[in-house]
Amino acid sequence: MREIATAEPKDQQLMVALRIRPLNDAEVEEGATTIAHKVGDQMVVLMDPGEDPEDTQRAHRSREKTFIFDTVLDQHASQEDVYCATTQRLVEGVISGYNATVFAYGPSGAGKTYTMLGMDAEPGIYLQTLTDLFQAIEETRDNMDYSVSMSYLEIYNEVIRDLLNPSSGFLDLREDSRGSIQIPGITEVSTSNAQEIMQLLTRGNRERTQEPTATNQTSSRSHAVLQVTVRQWGRGTELAEAVRVGRLFMVDLAGSERASQTQNQGKRMKEGAHINRSLLALGNCINALSEKGGGRAQYVNFRDSKLTRLLKDALGGNSRTVMIAHISPASTHFEESRTTLLYAYRAKNIKTRVKRNLLNVSYHIAQYTDVISDLRREIEHLKSKLEKQEKRSEPDTQDVQAVIPAHDTEEESRQQMNKIRAQLIGAFKEQLEMRRSLVELENTNIELHVDTSRHLLTIADWEREKTHQAHGERPGPEGGEELQEADVEGECAEPPEVALAREEISTLLAEQRKTAALKVGRQAAAPHNYFMDGETEAQRASSLSVTLAENDRLALGAVPAAAECLQTHLQPSKLQSKGKRLAQRSVAAGRGHPFEGRRVLLCGIVSAVPAGMKGHGAVASMHVPVGHLHVPVGARLPTRLVSRQAGLEQRLANAKKKASQMEKLLPRQAISEGQREVLQLLCRAHELEVENTELQARSLCCKNLLRQKDFVIQRCRQHRLLGEQLVREQRQLIQDMLHPPSSPGTGTYVLSRRLLLLDFHGNGGLVVPDALEKRYRLYSQERGEGTLNRLLLLHSLMAGALHINVTPARGGVRCQGRGAGTYHTPQRSRLKATSGHWLQGEDGSVLNGSPPPPEDSSRDQADGRKDLPWGAQFELPPMLLETDRYRAPLPVTLVFPESGTGGQQMDFQATAPCDPELLRVLICAVGPGASVQGAGAVSVCLGLMLL
Numbered sequence: 001m002r003e004i005a006t007a008e009p010k011d012q013q014l015m016v017a018l019r020i021r022p023l024n025d026a027e028v029e030e031g032a033t034t035i036a037h038k039v040g041d042q043m044v045v046l047m048d049p050g051e052d053p054e055d056t057q058r059a060h061r062s063r064e065k066t067f068i069f070d071t072v073l074d075q076h077a078s079q080e081d082v083y084c085a086t087t088q089r090l091v092e093g094v095i096s097g098y099n100a101t102v103f104a105y106g107p108s109g110a111g112k113t114y115t116m117l118g119m120d121a122e123p124g125i126y127l128q129t130l131t132d133l134f135q136a137i138e139e140t141r142d143n144m145d146y147s148v149s150m151s152y153l154e155i156y157n158e159v160i161r162d163l164l165n166p167s168s169g170f171l172d173l174r175e176d177s178r179g180s181i182q183i184p185g186i187t188e189v190s191t192s193n194a195q196e197i198m199q200l201l202t203r204g205n206r207e208r209t210q211e212p213t214a215t216n217q218t219s220s221r222s223h224a225v226l227q228v229t230v231r232q233w234g235r236g237t238e239l240a241e242a243v244r245v246g247r248l249f250m251v252d253l254a255g256s257e258r259a260s261q262t263q264n265q266g267k268r269m270k271e272g273a274h275i276n277r278s279l280l281a282l283g284n285c286i287n288a289l290s291e292k293g294g295g296r297a298q299y300v301n302f303r304d305s306k307l308t309r310l311l312k313d314a315l316g317g318n319s320r321t322v323m324i325a326h327i328s329p330a331s332t333h334f335e336e337s338r339t340t341l342l343y344a345y346r347a348k349n350i351k352t353r354v355k356r357n358l359l360n361v362s363y364h365i366a367q368y369t370d371v372i373s374d375l376r377r378e379i380e381h382l383k384s385k386l387e388k389q390e391k392r393s394e395p396d397t398q399d400v401q402a403v404i405p406a407h408d409t410e411e412e413s414r415q416q417m418n419k420i421r422a423q424l425i426g427a428f429k430e431q432l433e434m435r436r437s438l439v440e441l442e443n444t445n446i447e448l449h450v451d452t453s454r455h456l457l458t459i460a461d462w463e464r465e466k467t468h469q470a471h472g473e474r475p476g477p478e479g480g481e482e483l484q485e486a487d488v489e490g491e492c493a494e495p496p497e498v499a500l501a502r503e504e505i506s507t508l509l510a511e512q513r514k515t516a517a518l519k520v521g522r523q524a525a526a527p528h529n530y531f532m533d534g535e536t537e538a539q540r541a542s543s544l545s546v547t548l549a550e551n552d553r554l555a556l557g558a559v560p561a562a563a564e565c566l567q568t569h570l571q572p573s574k575l576q577s578k579g580k581r582l583a584q585r586s587v588a589a590g591r592g593h594p595f596e597g598r599r600v601l602l603c604g605i606v607s608a609v610p611a612g613m614k615g616h617g618a619v620a621s622m623h624v625p626v627g628h629l630h631v632p633v634g635a636r637l638p639t640r641l642v643s644r645q646a647g648l649e650q651r652l653a654n655a656k657k658k659a660s661q662m663e664k665l666l667p668r669q670a671i672s673e674g675q676r677e678v679l680q681l682l683c684r685a686h687e688l689e690v691e692n693t694e695l696q697a698r699s700l701c702c703k704n705l706l707r708q709k710d711f712v713i714q715r716c717r718q719h720r721l722l723g724e725q726l727v728r729e730q731r732q733l734i735q736d737m738l739h740p741p742s743s744p745g746t747g748t749y750v751l752s753r754r755l756l757l758l759d760f761h762g763n764g765g766l767v768v769p770d771a772l773e774k775r776y777r778l779y780s781q782e783r784g785e786g787t788l789n790r791l792l793l794l795h796s797l798m799a800g801a802l803h804i805n806v807t808p809a810r811g812g813v814r815c816q817g818r819g820a821g822t823y824h825t826p827q828r829s830r831l832k833a834t835s836g837h838w839l840q841g842e843d844g845s846v847l848n849g850s851p852p853p854p855e856d857s858s859r860d861q862a863d864g865r866k867d868l869p870w871g872a873q874f875e876l877p878p879m880l881l882e883t884d885r886y887r888a889p890l891p892v893t894l895v896f897p898e899s900g901t902g903g904q905q906m907d908f909q910a911t912a913p914c915d916p917e918l919l920r921v922l923i924c925a926v927g928p929g930a931s932v933q934g935a936g937a938v939s940v941c942l943g944l945m946l947l
């Protein structure tokens with residue numbers, strides 16, 4: 001339908017209300033005090049429970065905060081008060097053809113569902129709004145006609161479900177040509193009064209995913225969205241008149257939560273991760289939109305989650321929007337309340353642009369006329385068909401004898417048909433269920449990869465922002481994504497999204513730790529790992545001590561579990577008590593070390609006394625690798641899920657086999673040709689449905705891949721910006737150093753690969769500004785930790801899942817198919833991929849992980865250089881000509897101090913700019929200890945910096 005607008009769009013400020021619920025019994029029991037106080041109609045003061053009022057010295061560090069909102073409602077506010085202060089004003093607009101949204105936000109158990117749905121005796125916003133809406137409709141019924149329809153959905157684990165028809169499976173979100181979001185296939189029910197809608201809502205709510213958690217016995221684990229559409233047109237109108245379409249969204253969000261606080265595990269934890277992710281995306285959109293409102297251009301990424309895509313209009317488009325933030329007043333919930341208030345406070349800056357939705361009624365009526373004539377034709381056709389069938393089935397009284405046996409056969413055949421049909425449908429259903437579970441599992445895995453990328457990005461962003469803040473600098477225009485918490489807080493506190501990202505990463509690592517322990521356990525169960533070849537049973541039993549060794553960067557978090565496995569395994573081999581103690585001691589030593597996410601080699605030192613030498617003190621001992629442990633960042637599919645996946649795949653294959661056998665047997669069944677055809681069509685329909693699921697899965701994968709790509713690009717951009725800034729500042733430093741130009745070449749510059757180092761003697765030394773030093777450290781740290789490489793690898797791994805067939809290769813990667821080969825990062829370190837789950841950098845760090853595949857000596861190191869899969873080129877950039885000042889050749893001496901290069905000297909002439917090829921050679925050849933000396937040294941360093 002064509003939309004026409006009669007009025008100019010108007011800017012509207014998003015209204016933010018705060019509701020503080022009463023303290024509940026559990027909070028009173030645990031001795032919580034009230035720390036959130038309403039002051040006047042618009043202000044709330046949140047006291048810091050950890051603060052000591054006597055401690056005057058720390059008064060300036062108080063975290064007590066005051067916030068102002070459009071309205072603040074405390075425990076004394078009734079449901080009606082809340083409705084009148086927030087949503088009532090939206091009703092009139094909806095009837096006049098404007099969109100409106102009201103959404104409840106806040107931590108788990110803070111009272112969102114209570115506000116939106118309420119109780120029978122104290123109905124919430126849903127019922128009060130609908131009652132008012134229908135009343136307003138009634139009041140204008142004399143002149144106007146209305147139609148009201150509703151839909152009700154939930155977003156659970158990033159999947160949309162129709163709460164009015166839950167069996168319809170997962171629904172998709174689509175954007176139409178006008179950019180508005182549609183959900184094809186969702187049930188839209190026409191209603192005529194509020195009570196009817198409430199009945200439907202109650203029915204829908206029973207389908208909503210609700211589970212008890214540590215913080216709320218009836219916690220809603222999904223975001224619920226009720227959409228009411230009101231169409232209104234004048235009675236007996238001229239054809240040219242317009243229809244007004246107002247849409248009202250009422251959203252009850254799932255509660256934001258901290259994994260550590262809720263003590264959720266397994267399914268709850270996964271739900272929590274999804275909930276947090278979509279709320280984080282919402283928070284990011286709120287941040288970006290509030291910046292926009294404040295005049296700074298910001299990109300708003302609505303595509304990050306289904307929730308933000310659905311709320312796109314409500315937040316940044318055509319909608320009058322009310323956000324009701326919820327908090328508990330309890331001192332025990334200080335952190336969540338603080339975070340919620342900060343978000344809500346930011347949301348106040350958001351502006352939307354509302355315009356009335358009008359449909360051209362002539363088109364509207366023409367369309368319905370078409371539909372009506374189509375329906376009429378269909379009815380005629382069905383009627384004639386029915387008549388024909390009735391004629392055929394009239395009993396022929398003269399031929400009763402013949403009809404009865406025929407009837408019997410028909411009945412039997414019908415029963416037979418029903419039986420086969422039921423069997424087939426059962427088999428198909430089973431297949432589909434398994435396929436869906438598999439898709440969900442794969443999706444979970446990919447989403448976890450995406451999560452990791454995003455968290456790394458958020459943390460890196462913050463680290464960079466911190467260096468700016470620490471030096472009182474404002475980020476440049478290129479660093480526009482900086483967070484503004486300091487504006488609100490007046491301090492350089494870590495913003496909630498960073499804390500959340502850290503928490504998620506640590507949850508992720510905790511899960512990996514468990515997975516890793518399991519893997520070690522499995523490997524340790526192979527007894528031959530522990531003994532020397534050729535040992536006899538007697539030798540094994542005679543003397544055996546085991547200790548655990550680990551390399552420097554060991555993921556020590558996993559050692560205790562590994563040692564336990566070792567001990568358990570060695571028990572039957574009469575492990576000496578001394579050995580046990582040793583193992584226990586090394587386990588204890590391992591505790592508390594940081595979990596690094598590296599490849600770990602666990603060794604057992606096996607000492608055995610050969611039988612013949614017993615008593616002569618000769619002891620043979622050797623290091624035996626006990627197991628490899630890979631604890632990667634980014635691969636989080638726990639072992640149990642991997643085995644579940646394998647199980648599901650096996651069951652799916654069996655179910656497919658069963659269904660195809662049934663299909664083959666069809667021609668032999670005692671059923672009619674027509675029935676056979678129907679069954680074959682049923683099989684075909686099923687095949688198509690499975691194909692459809694596969695396609696959906698693939699499209700989901702592609703979407704996730706795109707999201708991942710966005711993160712990778714952002715991260716690379718971020719890293720590049722930091723590098724550029726460093727180069728700028730270093731160049732400035734050198735230029736300052738070169739003026740006056742009376743002292744060129746008097747110093748020695750130690751080269752550390754591509755960046756300039758700081759050892760400059762003569763002329764009183766070079767003072768490197770603190771900020772530059774810190775930024776350089778951050779830059780090197782990012783390179784050293786390989787976070788960027790990890791992101792690139794995660795992405796290539798995901799791309800690999802779609803396009804590349806990756807096979808194991810000796811000592812590194814060998815990829816086949818599209819994008820195969822050895823990848824090169826900007827730092828020119830080669831990245832290698834082995835099996836589908838294991839990638840290793842040249843430094844030996846494992847970036848992703850299952851255990852390494854067995855080494856295959858028939859394959860050599862991968863060679864052919866390829867670009868990264870998405871086509872990014874990481875060639876060194878061309879040399880930039882900065883200055884012509886040193887056009888005259890200047891002598892340069894390159895000194896290699898390492899013994900490997902014989903302490904050699906290499907003399908050459910440097911011109912400005914230096915020969916790029918020469919510099920490339922330098923970069924590759926010069927180790928950290930090498931130095932460049934002579935009058936041309938500055939020019940060389942400058943050239944290196946410019947690279």
Ligand SMILES: Nc1ncnc2c1ncn2[C@@H]1O[C@H](COP(=O)(O)OP(=O)(O)OP(=O)(O)O)[C@@H](O)[C@H]1O
Pocket residue numbers: 020021022024075106107108109110111112113114115216218219220221253254255256326
């Ligand atoms: N203003 C209020 N007055 C009285 N009781 C309230 C109020 N707000 C919430 N409650 C009670 O607190 C409990 C938790 O509320 P509710 O389920 O609405 O929280 P929620 O924010 O929706 O939580 P979740 O996000 O976990 O679903 C419920 O038992 C509810 O009845």
